């Protein structure tokens with residue numbers, strides 16, 4: 001499993017394009033028949049792309065759990081959240097089968113011993129975009145489709161940032177230890193996400209961009225509010241956002257993204273808002 005160390009904002013000011021990408025960008029998330037995992041020392045979040053082909057894949061597949069997590073199974077001291085961005089698939093948690101259509105989400109509680117992932121049709125495989133964080137309480141496993149998510153409409157056509165936030169793993173929807181997760185969909189012709197931007201010193205966040213044509217891109221903005229940098233992201237790529245960093249993007253067309261947060265609290269609205277004109 002790939003390990004990423006945290007980055008100090010004072011050091012990150014001096015990073016080149018390559019170094020910014022090496023530290024914060026996650027590419028090649030969905031390789032058919034494989035699980036891609038990136039372990040970040042920022043709040044110990046694990047970002048995964050799980051794309052089963054003709055065989056099902058186990059959560060701990062090809063991973064020395066004892067060596068990497070120091071536990072006997074993956075979710076012994078962790079929780080899991082996912083949203084399927086591919087074709088129809090299923091996730092089996094200790095014998096319980098959850099069917100995940102495109103855009104369906106699933107929360108898997110600490111303590112689940114066997115978690116396996118399958119695609120209904122290997123020619124249109126499921127793509128489970130998955131986050132895991134340390135957890136200390138076992139809540140319930142919950143299937144969350146888009147209709148169960150808490151919906152928040154933000155932005156306007158005039159500001160090119162009209163979008164809908166679907167809060168899947170959120171205190172008003174399901175219980176979780178520290179993970180919050182959801183999906184934001186840009187309205188047609190709208191390109192700016194999370195602008196005006198914010199930080200939240202209490203939580204880190206990971207953004208995963210998808211629903212982008214292959215020849216399009218989202219310029220993801222990061223950095224301290226007065227030291228912004230950009231990372232060019234393509235379809236199905238993610239960016240790790242340390243708590244000192246803004247996380248915002250401008251696409252060359254409309255797109256969707258999945259955000260996930262872990263850290264000190266679970267107050268979604270606990271943001272440090274930044275005026276656009278105060279940024280540099």
Ligand SMILES: O=C[C@H](O)[C@@H](O)CC(=O)C(=O)O
Pocket residue numbers: 154163165183184193194195200205247259261268271
């Ligand atoms: O802290 C919250 C996260 O950054 C996202 O939920 C913001 C977002 O989806 C958006 O503005 O479009």
Ligand SMILES: [Zn+2]
Pocket residue numbers: 198199200205247
């Ligand atoms: Zn945020």
